Amino acid sequence: MGNVFVLDHPLIQHKLTHIRDVETGTKEFRELVDEVAGLMAFEITRDLPLEEVTIQTPVSEATMKVIAGKKLGLVPILRAGLGMVDGILKLIPAAKVGHVGLYRDPETLLPVEYYVKLPSDVEERDFIVIDPMLATGGSAAAAIMSLKNRGAKNIKLMCLVAAPEGIDLIHRDHPEVDIYLAALDEKLNDHGYIVPGLGDAGDRLFGTK
Ligand SMILES: O=P(O)(O)OC[C@H]1O[C@H](OP(=O)(O)OP(=O)(O)O)[C@H](O)[C@@H]1O
Ligand SMILES: O=c1cc[nH]c(=O)[nH]1
Numbered sequence: 417m418g419n420v421f422v423l424d425h426p427l428i429q430h431k432l433t434h435i436r437d438v439e440t441g442t443k444e445f446r447e448l449v450d451e452v453a454g455l456m457a458f459e460i461t462r463d464l465p466l467e468e469v470t471i472q473t474p475v476s477e478a479t480m481k482v483i484a485g486k487k488l489g490l491v492p493i494l495r496a497g498l499g500m501v502d503g504i505l506k507l508i509p510a511a512k513v514g515h516v517g518l519y520r521d522p523e524t525l526l527p528v529e530y531y532v533k534l535p536s537d538v539e540e541r542d543f544i545v546i547d548p549m550l551a552t553g554g555s556a557a558a559a560i561m562s563l564k565n566r567g568a569k570n571i572k573l574m575c576l577v578a579a580p581e582g583i584d585l586i587h588r589d590h591p592e593v594d595i596y597l598a599a600l601d602e603k604l605n606d607h608g609y610i611v612p613g614l615g616d617a618g619d620r621l622f623g624t625k
């Protein structure tokens with residue numbers, strides 16, 4: 417079964433509290449999501465392989481380590497996943513970015529796919545699927561399936577806030593996928609919103625409500 421990592425570094429917890437606060441406006445919300453995504457990327461990339469290179473310092477020759485040309489792909493789920501991309505790209509600027517467009521039908525809570533564009537070398541890349549919210553898990557599970565159907569083999573999932581229901585669905589449908597979170601919340605409400613959560617991530621990021 418895939419692991420669930422809750423990245424509860426004090427900086428992440430502090431910023432996430434402000435993200436959750438209903439008084440936090442669009443500009444600050446966007447900046448904080450960007451910052452937390454960068455802090456989380458630090459931990460998610462912990463297993464990147466290194467290789468040795470020989471360099472010359474001002475003092476001597478030395479054998480040191482650099483990241484060994486791993487092919488990474490970030491896949492934000494539109495729209496809200498977009499808010500986390502730049503914060504990660506600041507740390508991993510060479511990553512390619514694919515997009516999966518999904519919205520959750522407000523009545524059925526089921527995901528509806530409207531767009532997919534991935535890097536051409538899907539089979540050779542390790543992917544991180546990104547969405548701030550893992551609620552019922554339907555959107556993330558569908559995005560992961562979309563990647564697998566196109567040949568992706570190694571996939572991680574990165575979210576800010578999850579409900580237990582979402583974790584269960586990913587474990588059921590994609591048991592090998594590791595999940596990285598900033599917080600695991602209590603439950604879903606009757607409308608499928610995470611409690612306490614942070615509200616509608618897309619609307620808060622883009623100011624559409
Ligand atoms: O786990 P689930 O129950 O599927 O819910 C989570 C999804 O809901 C939100 O997207 P939304 O449908 O609001 O689209 P948006 O990002 O365009 O606002 C959120 O960004 C996730 O993609
Ligand atoms: O709490 C939730 C659940 C789904 N989508 C969101 O944006 N927020």
Ligand SMILES: [Mg+2]
Nearest residue numbers: 616617618619
């Ligand atoms: Mg939304």
